[in-house]
Amino acid sequence: MKPIKVIIDCDPGHDDAIALLMAHRLPEIELVAVTTVCGNAPLARTTINARRIMELLGASDVPIAAGCASPLARPLVLGTADGPSGLDGSPYLPEPTVEAVPVHGVDFLAAKLREAEEPIVLVPTGPLTNIGMLVLKYPELLSKIEKVVLMGGAFYRRSEIITPTEFNIFCDPEAAEIVLASGLDITMVGLDVTMHVLVEEDEFAAIEKIDTPLSRVVFDWLKFYEKLHRGQMGIGGALHDPLALAVVVDPTLIETREAHVSIDRTGTHTFGATVADYFKLNGLEPNVKLASQVNSAKFFEMLYRSLED
Amino acid sequence: MTATKHRIILDVDSAGDDILAILFALGSDFIQLEGVTAVTGAAGPIEQVTNVVLNTATLAGRDDLPVAAGAWRPIVGNSKEDMEAPVHFEKQLKDRFGERLKKFNPPAPTPIRKAMDKHAVDFIIETVRANPGEISIVATGPQTNVAMALDMAPDIAQLVKQIVVLGGCFTTPGNITPVSEYNIWADPEAARVVLRSGAPVVLVPLDICEDNRVAPSMLTRDDLADLAADHPDSKVVRHICENFPIYIDIWREFFQLVGFPLDDAIAVAAVTHPEFFEMTEPLFVDVALHERLVRGQTVAFTGRQILSFDGPETTRICKGLDGRSFLKLFKSSIGTLA
Numbered sequence: 001m002k003p004i005k006v007i008i009d010c011d012p013g014h015d016d017a018i019a020l021l022m023a024h025r026l027p028e029i030e031l032v033a034v035t036t037v038c039g040n041a042p043l044a045r046t047t048i049n050a051r052r053i054m055e056l057l058g059a060s061d062v063p064i065a066a067g068c069a070s071p072l073a074r075p076l077v078l079g080t081a082d083g084p085s086g087l088d089g090s091p092y093l094p095e096p097t098v099e100a101v102p103v104h105g106v107d108f109l110a111a112k113l114r115e116a117e118e119p120i121v122l123v124p125t126g127p128l129t130n131i132g133m134l135v136l137k138y139p140e141l142l143s144k145i146e147k148v149v150l151m152g153g154a155f156y157r158r159s160e161i162i163t164p165t166e167f168n169i170f171c172d173p174e175a176a177e178i179v180l181a182s183g184l185d186i187t188m189v190g191l192d193v194t195m196h197v198l199v200e201e202d203e204f205a206a207i208e209k210i211d212t213p214l215s216r217v218v219f220d221w222l223k224f225y226e227k228l229h230r231g232q233m234g235i236g237g238a239l240h241d242p243l244a245l246a247v248v249v250d251p252t253l254i255e256t257r258e259a260h261v262s263i264d265r266t267g268t269h270t271f272g273a274t275v276a277d278y279f280k281l282n283g284l285e286p287n288v289k290l291a292s293q294v295n296s297a298k299f300f301e302m303l304y305r306s307l308e309d
Numbered sequence: 310m311t312a313t314k315h316r317i318i319l320d321v322d323s324a325g326d327d328i329l330a331i332l333f334a335l336g337s338d339f340i341q342l343e344g345v346t347a348v349t350g351a352a353g354p355i356e357q358v359t360n361v362v363l364n365t366a367t368l369a370g371r372d373d374l375p376v377a378a379g380a381w382r383p384i385v386g387n388s389k390e391d392m393e394a395p396v397h398f399e400k401q402l403k404d405r406f407g408e409r410l411k412k413f414n415p416p417a418p419t420p421i422r423k424a425m426d427k428h429a430v431d432f433i434i435e436t437v438r439a440n441p442g443e444i445s446i447v448a449t450g451p452q453t454n455v456a457m458a459l460d461m462a463p464d465i466a467q468l469v470k471q472i473v474v475l476g477g478c479f480t481t482p483g484n485i486t487p488v489s490e491y492n493i494w495a496d497p498e499a500a501r502v503v504l505r506s507g508a509p510v511v512l513v514p515l516d517i518c519e520d521n522r523v524a525p526s527m528l529t530r531d532d533l534a535d536l537a538a539d540h541p542d543s544k545v546v547r548h549i550c551e552n553f554p555i556y557i558d559i560w561r562e563f564f565q566l567v568g569f570p571l572d573d574a575i576a577v578a579a580v581t582h583p584e585f586f587e588m589t590e591p592l593f594v595d596v597a598l599h600e601r602l603v604r605g606q607t608v609a610f611t612g613r614q615i616l617s618f619d620g621p622e623t624t625r626i627c628k629g630l631d632g633r634s635f636l637k638l639f640k641s642s643i644g645t646l647a
Contacts, residue, residue: 073384073385073502133461137428
């Protein structure tokens with residue numbers, strides 16, 4: 001079978017890093033390009049992080065282009081899940097040898113779509129700034145996108161560990177609204193499912209057992225990441241972004257439900273919240289497929305497979 | 310011929326006064342018009358806006374003028390019903406003016422050439438970067454294109470000479486809500502990006518355009534008669550005299566102004582003739598975003614308020630206009646066009 005052509009738009013980020021790793025390692029995926037956006041860290045950091053990750057993977061032939069340095073219509077509020085560098089606790093990352101492409105990430109994404117002969121799957125794992133700008137600037141290219149599988153949103157299905165807002169949407173809600181209104185085929189892989197994909201003791205043991213150079217790096221990333229998570233929420237590290245990528249490979253990892261989703265931009269305590277209308281109460285047709293259930297064990301099998309030699 | 314010409318990019322949404330602003334800029338001895346960029350706004354979808362610009366350039370014999378199409382939608386915008394309200398307003402006008410209304414924002418005939426194969430946002434970014442400190446952007450529609458350019462290339466905030474924004478209101482009531490002016494209201498998030506970018510901004514509000522205290526700046530039927538008498542052979546003048554009486558009548562009857570207000574041309578004059586204007590010192594100006602009642606309201610921090618809000622003091626607000634001098638300049642500039 002021909003691999004699925006994927007472009008990842010990301011803000012690495014530990015979990016973005018693992019999404020990049022899986023996209024590069026899994027034979028089902030052909031990673032066409034990587035674009036970066038501000039979010040977990042400022043753009044300059046997320047871009048160098050992406051370059052270092054791709055260098056580590058021996059994937060420096062995959063072009064990387066830096067996109068937007070701030071959300072479309074508001075100042076950047078940085079994420080806190082990954083430490084100040086966006087990728088703290090990663091002693092093994094090499095210095096990159098290949099520069100980022102000297103073209104704006106949004107224009108580069110557009111160029112890749114324009115030249116694509118087959119449809120492209122977009123996997124945004126950071127704030128949706130670049131994708132929102134793509135919709136604003138290049139509406140004529142949206143037909144080249146087969147679907148968007150994004151990490152973002154929260155719909156309260158595990159309310160005891162889910163705050164009202166998810167960072168990627170909160171960071172640039174205007175861009176997210178533009179993407180949701182674009183008419184693209186969108187799957188939202190949100191906290192409802194990603195918070196079930198947790199690295200705990202068993203998973204660490206399994207990764208340790210693989211014992212490849214890559215698995216050892218990932219083990220260290222996840223140790224740092226898990227510690228932060230446990231400190232904040234008392235649970236293991238949730239593999240948000242890798243799950244979105246994994247769903248492209250195997251859509252049966254999740255169950256989805258169609259709904260019209262809108263974003264609250266005025267709430268005092270719910271700013272950036274994603275609100276799903278499952279029953280067309282607002283009279284609007286569904287604009288996304290929401291991930292509602294996940295098979296975590298199957299996801300981890302895929303992750304382990306991507307770490308083996 | 311003046312020694313140095315002001316280099317301008319005009320960003321328009323192709324309502325009636327935008328057309329006159331393009332012609333004014335093309336006719337002015339004081340302006341080197343680098344290009345015109347089109348943005349979705351008052352006159353409808355981006356194709357219509359762009360076609361009007363292309364046809365206007367052709368009318369002025371300037372098929373060499375770079376014209377680039379821009380944003381097809383605002384960053385956020387407003388509800389569909391609210392966005393379509395101006396169309397319903399036109400229905401009211403139809404009852405009053407009947408067939409004559411066909412000359413008001415008519416569908417543009419197919420232009421004889423295409424817009425350039427470059428997005429307006431890229432045209433703005435590339436032109437500003439290639440000419441640091443030289444380019445004035447005059448944005449007379451919603452600020453979508455300018456905001457997108459600043460989002461994609463934040464560095465241009467320091468490279469642009471100034472951004473003249475036609476929009477907002479402080480003393481004159483708004484034209485889309487009691488506190489909001491159309492251009493800002495149509496894309497308030499974009500306006501906010503511009504006002505917070507750090508770029509030097511001159512804000513030309515309704516106060517000095519669509520208010521009878523600047524009556525001498527407005528275009529009347531007498532002015533059309535003057536233009537026709539002084540320039541009997543000018544195709545451009547003939548076009549204006551044929552197409553703009555209806556604008557004068559609508560603004561007289563529905564908005565009770567003494568003539569057709571030339572907002573967009575006034576914004577252009579703010580670059581070439583700042584001496585016609587009374588302006589504030591640079592202030593922080595913000596835009597109300599939420600609550601339909603006040604969305605798009607411009608809020609200026611004049612320095613005598615107890616609470617402070619964070620934002621750059623970069624916007625000079627025009628508070629007064631020597632309307633007589635402006636209109637004289639406008640007519641003489643238009644008169645140079647064949």
